[in-house]
Amino acid sequence: MTTTTDIAEGxxxxxxTAKDFKGPVDPDWCAGCGxxxxxxxxxxxxxxxxxxxxxxxxxxxxxxSSNLPGYFNANGxxxxxxxALAVATGAKLGNHELNVIVTVGDGDGxxxxxxxxxxxxxxxxxxxxxxxxxxxxxxxxxxxxPTSSLGMKTKSTPFGSVEMPVNPITSAIMNGATxxxxxxxxxxxxxxxxxxxxxxxxxxxLIDVFSPCVTFNLDNTNPFFKERVKxxxxxxxxxxxxxxxxxxxxxxxxxxxxxxxxQREAPSLGQREPVLDEGGPLGQRxxxxxxxxxxxxxxxxx
Amino acid sequence: MxxxxxxxxxxxxxxxxxxIATPGDILARVFVRRGLHLYTYNAYQSIIRGGHIFLTxxxxxxxxxxxxxxxxxxxxxxxxxxxxHVGLMGPGxxxxxxxxxxxxxxxxxxxxxxPMPVSDLTNNSRNRLFQNTVAVxxxxxxxxxxxEILEESLTLRFQRRGQAxxxxxxxxxxxxxxxxxxxxxxFPGTTPAGSKPLAVWAGNDALAMGGAAAxxxxxxxxxxxxxTGVLHWMAANARSLGIMVRQVEDEIGVxxxxxxxxxxxxxxxxxxxxxxxxxxxxxxxxxxxxEIPVVFINVQRAGPSxxxxxxxxxxxxxxxxxxxQGDFERLIVAPKxxxxxxxxxxxLFNLVDKCQCPGIVISDLLIxxxxxxxxxxxxxxxxxxxxxxxxxxxxxxxxxxxxxxxETGISPRALPGLEGYVHVVATDEHDEDSILISDEFTNPHKxxxxxxxxxxxxxxxxxxxxxxxxxxxxxxEVTLIGWGSTYxxxxxxxxxxxxxxxxxNHLPIKWIVPLQGEVVTDILSGSKKRIMVENxxxxxxxxxxRSETGLSVDGHIRKYDGEPFMPHxxxxxxxxxxxxxxxxxxxYQEVVV
Numbered sequence: 001m002t003t004t005t006d007i008a009e010g011x012x013x014x015x016x017t018a019k020d021f022k023g024p025v026d027p028d029w030c031a032g033c034g035x036x037x038x039x040x041x042x043x044x045x046x047x048x049x050x051x052x053x054x055x056x057x058x059x060x061x062x063x064x065s066s067n068l069p070g071y072f073n074a075n076g077x078x079x080x081x082x083x084a085l086a087v088a089t090g091a092k093l094g095n096h097e098l099n100v101i102v103t104v105g106d107g108d109g110x111x112x113x114x115x116x117x118x119x120x121x122x123x124x125x126x127x128x129x130x131x132x133x134x135x136x137x138x139x140x141x142x143x144x145x146p147t148s149s150l151g152m153k154t155k156s157t158p159f160g161s162v163e164m165p166v167n168p169i170t171s172a173i174m175n176g177a178t179x180x181x182x183x184x185x186x187x188x189x190x191x192x193x194x195x196x197x198x199x200x201x202x203x204x205x206l207i208d209v210f211s212p213c214v215t216f217n218l219d220n221t222n223p224f225f226k227e228r229v230k231x232x233x234x235x236x237x238x239x240x241x242x243x244x245x246x247x248x249x250x251x252x253x254x255x256x257x258x259x260x261x262x263q264r265e266a267p268s269l270g271q272r273e274p275v276l277d278e279g280g281p282l283g284q285r286x287x288x289x290x291x292x293x294x295x296x297x298x299x300x301x302x
Numbered sequence: 303m304x305x306x307x308x309x310x311x312x313x314x315x316x317x318x319x320x321x322i323a324t325p326g327d328i329l330a331r332v333f334v335r336r337g338l339h340l341y342t343y344n345a346y347q348s349i350i351r352g353g354h355i356f357l358t359x360x361x362x363x364x365x366x367x368x369x370x371x372x373x374x375x376x377x378x379x380x381x382x383x384x385x386x387h388v389g390l391m392g393p394g395x396x397x398x399x400x401x402x403x404x405x406x407x408x409x410x411x412x413x414x415x416x417p418m419p420v421s422d423l424t425n426n427s428r429n430r431l432f433q434n435t436v437a438v439x440x441x442x443x444x445x446x447x448x449x450e451i452l453e454e455s456l457t458l459r460f461q462r463r464g465q466a467x468x469x470x471x472x473x474x475x476x477x478x479x480x481x482x483x484x485x486x487x488x489f490p491g492t493t494p495a496g497s498k499p500l501a502v503w504a505g506n507d508a509l510a511m512g513g514a515a516a517x518x519x520x521x522x523x524x525x526x527x528x529x530t531g532v533l534h535w536m537a538a539n540a541r542s543l544g545i546m547v548r549q550v551e552d553e554i555g556v557x558x559x560x561x562x563x564x565x566x567x568x569x570x571x572x573x574x575x576x577x578x579x580x581x582x583x584x585x586x587x588x589x590x591x592x593e594i595p596v597v598f599i600n601v602q603r604a605g606p607s608x609x610x611x612x613x614x615x616x617x618x619x620x621x622x623x624x625x626x627q628g629d630f631e632r633l634i635v636a637p638k639x640x641x642x643x644x645x646x647x648x649x650l651f652n653l654v655d656k657c658q659c660p661g662i663v664i665s666d667l668l669i670x671x672x673x674x675x676x677x678x679x680x681x682x683x684x685x686x687x688x689x690x691x692x693x694x695x696x697x698x699x700x701x702x703x704x705x706x707x708x709e710t711g712i713s714p715r716a717l718p719g720l721e722g723y724v725h726v727v728a729t730d731e732h733d734e735d736s737i738l739i740s741d742e743f744t745n746p747h748k749x750x751x752x753x754x755x756x757x758x759x760x761x762x763x764x765x766x767x768x769x770x771x772x773x774x775x776x777x778x779e780v781t782l783i784g785w786g787s788t789y790x791x792x793x794x795x796x797x798x799x800x801x802x803x804x805x806x807n808h809l810p811i812k813w814i815v816p817l818q819g820e821v822v823t824d825i826l827s828g829s830k831k832r833i834m835v836e837n838x839x840x841x842x843x844x845x846x847x848r849s850e851t852g853l854s855v856d857g858h859i860r861k862y863d864g865e866p867f868m869p870h871x872x873x874x875x876x877x878x879x880x881x882x883x884x885x886x887x888x889x890y891q892e893v894v895v
Contacts, residue, residue, distance in 0.1 A: 054723070062729070076725075077562070078728035078729055079561075080585065083585065086550070090520065090558065090561060090562025090563035093548070094520060094565070095567070098718060119551040282544075287516070289543060289683050297511065
C-alpha cells in the first residue's frame, strides 16, 4: 500500500488549495454558525501544510459540529457521541502515518467524552483535537453544556445553570497535554495558524475554539467574543510556564485570552511504544506468527 | 469412564495468599510432562488475602472433559479446608495436612490420613510456603512417581530466583517425599505415562493465542475477572509479536479504540466480562453500522450487575444477542473448550473480515480460567487467513463508494491512507457514498436499500460455519442439548448414563449466530426425548432455540449457584427427568467450595 510519505515525495508540486478540501455536501449548519469558520480554517490549514486528503483522517463524534467530516474532502469517521478520541487513538496507533484530526463539540468532548479527554491528554497521543465550543447543546435544541456559564438560561436550566463550567484549557494542562490553545471562529487567520501548529505538534494538541451558536446561545455570541478576545502572542507569554498559562486561561471578563497557552516537547504514545518502531503502519503489516515465535510460545506451555 | 486406566483427582485448599497456585502449577507440569491429560477448576473468591480457595486437578491417561465427581487426594493448607472437605472424602482417599497446625475431625472410615510434621521436615523454617512444597513431595510419593520429575519441575519453576532457592525447595520437597514413603501407604497401582509430553494452558491463553495466530495487531482491555488472563497473555507477548496492547480507561474506550484500529486495517479484538460488555454495546452497534470488522470476547461470570465475580454462569446470552440498539447482524460463537476457543479465533476473524461486521465470542469462567492439558501438535499456529474483499492497490480515479450496493451486500473495503480511495465511514445512516441520509433529506428508499444491503451480507453466512453435529448413537433414548462450556461435562455424564443402562446422545451447539436452525430441527426431530442443559436459571439458550426453530424439549437441567456442573449432576438430572419426576432439574451442589 502507498504510504503518505511516498505520495508527498512523489508530487512535491501538487499543492492543494482550501477549496480542494471541500466535501461532497454543504454544511447544514444555521446561517452564521461559528462552525463555518472552523471548517474554513481547517481547510486552509490542511492546504497550507501541503496535506493530501488521503493522508488525513478526520474523526468526529455526534452533534452539530461533528457533522464536519461529511463536509470535508478527506478520510473521515463519524463515530459515536463522546467516543471520537478513543476511536482516534486506535486509528492513530493502527496507522501512525495518517494525520489524525478530531473535530467535536463541547458536549461531546468535555461532557460525555470527558473521560477520554483526560486520558488521551496524559497519553500524549499524536493527534489534533479541535473542539467547537459553543457552550450549549445545539442539535438537541438548546440545553446546558459542560462549558455553559453559571447562571445561563437554557431549556434544561430555565432558572439559570447552578453548575460551574469546566475550563478545558486548565483541565488539559493539568492532564498533561503538551499543546493547549484556544481560538475563535471569528478570526479565521489566527485559528488557521493555531490548527497548523497543532497539526505540526508531535503529541496531543487541544485547540478549544469559541464557535458561537447563533440559535441557542444568545449570551456568548460573536460580538461577545469579538470585544473580548486578546491574543497571547501579543503579550509576553511563556508557553512553558504552566502556572501563568492556567492563570491566563481562567481570566473570563473583559479580556478572554486566545492563542497557545502551553507547548512543550514530550514523546508521544506512539513514540514510547516500541511496537511501532519498525515495519510501517501496524494495520498494513503481514498477519500471522513466525515458526520460531510459535515454537517459543508452545515451549513455554510444556 | 470405563476405558480409563487411570483417573485421579486431587484438590488443594487454603486461603488466598497461601500460594495455592504454585503447587497447582508444579503438579500440572509434572503430569503433562509425563504425557497425562488434565483438567483443573479453581473455585475461588474475589479476595487477595484470606477466604477459601479450592483448586481441583483431575488427571487421566485419557482426555479429561470435566473436573469430575470425586476426589482421591485432599491437600489441606489450613484448618478451614479440612473442616469443609474432609467429611466428603471417600474410602481409599488420602488427606495430606500439616500436623503442626491442622486437626482432622470427621473423616470417614477408610480414609488415609497423612499428617506431615512440617516444622520438623523444614528445620523449623519460617517460610510458610514450605508446607506446600513438603506436601507436593508427599503427593509424588503417594503416586509412586520418581522424585527426579519433581526436581526438574522445581528447578524450572525457581531457577530465575537463583540456585539457592532451587536447592532449598528441592531439599524441602525431598523431605516430604521421603517422609511420605516411610510413613504412608501409596495409592495402589502405578501412575501411567502417556506417549509424549503434553502442554498446559488456560482458556484465556487459548483465546489470546488464537487471536495472535489469526494476526491480531491491536488488543485493548480494561481488567475484569474472569477475562483478564487474555490481557495478561497479550501484554506479555505484545512486543515479541508486534501487537499493540493498551489498557484503556473504561470498556467504552476499549471497544471504540479497537474499532479505530480495526478501521486502519488491524485485526483488533478486546475481551471483558458481562459488566464491561454492557459498556461496549453501543460501540458494537457502531461497528455494525460503519461495517468495521472487530472481535469482542465476553467471558461470562455469574450476574446480574457485579454478581459473583469469581463464579461461572451462562447468563449473558441474551445480553450478547441484543447488544446495541437497532436491528443489525453480528456473529456470535460459543466455543466448547480451550482448544476450540483457540481454533475459533481465526475462524471468526476470517468471517468478520468477510462480512465486515462485529463478531462476539462467548466464553465463561470455566473455560477461560480453567487450566487444561493440550497436545501441542493440535495447536495450529498458522491458520488460514482470509481478509475478505480488501482493496490494497492505489487508484488514479476517484469515485470510490465505501458502501457500494452489491448483490452480496459486501462492499469492497479500502483502508484510509490509500490514494484514490478517500472515504468517510459513519454511524449515522448513510448512502452508498457515505453521505448521511439526514444531510441530504431523510430518504426512505435509500434507508431501505442500506438496511437490506447490510442484511444481505449474512444471507449465506450459514454456509461458512460448520453445522452442529449429533454425537453418540442416533437411536439413543435421550438427546442432551448444550452450548458452550457444558460440552465436556455432558460428554462425561453420557458415559455415566451408559453404565446405568441409559443411552444418550449429545447435540452441542457452538455457533449461536448464525444458528443453523434447519440442521438443528432435522437432528432433533429424530430424538426420542430431548433435555436441555445450561448453566443459568431461565433457560436462555432454550428460549433462543425455541424462538428460532419452534422446537420444544422434554426437560431441563439448569444450575445457577455459581459452580459449574459436575458430571453426576447431569446424570442424576437425566434419570429424574426420564422417570417423570420433574421437568426442570436443578442439582444440589454437595461440596461447599
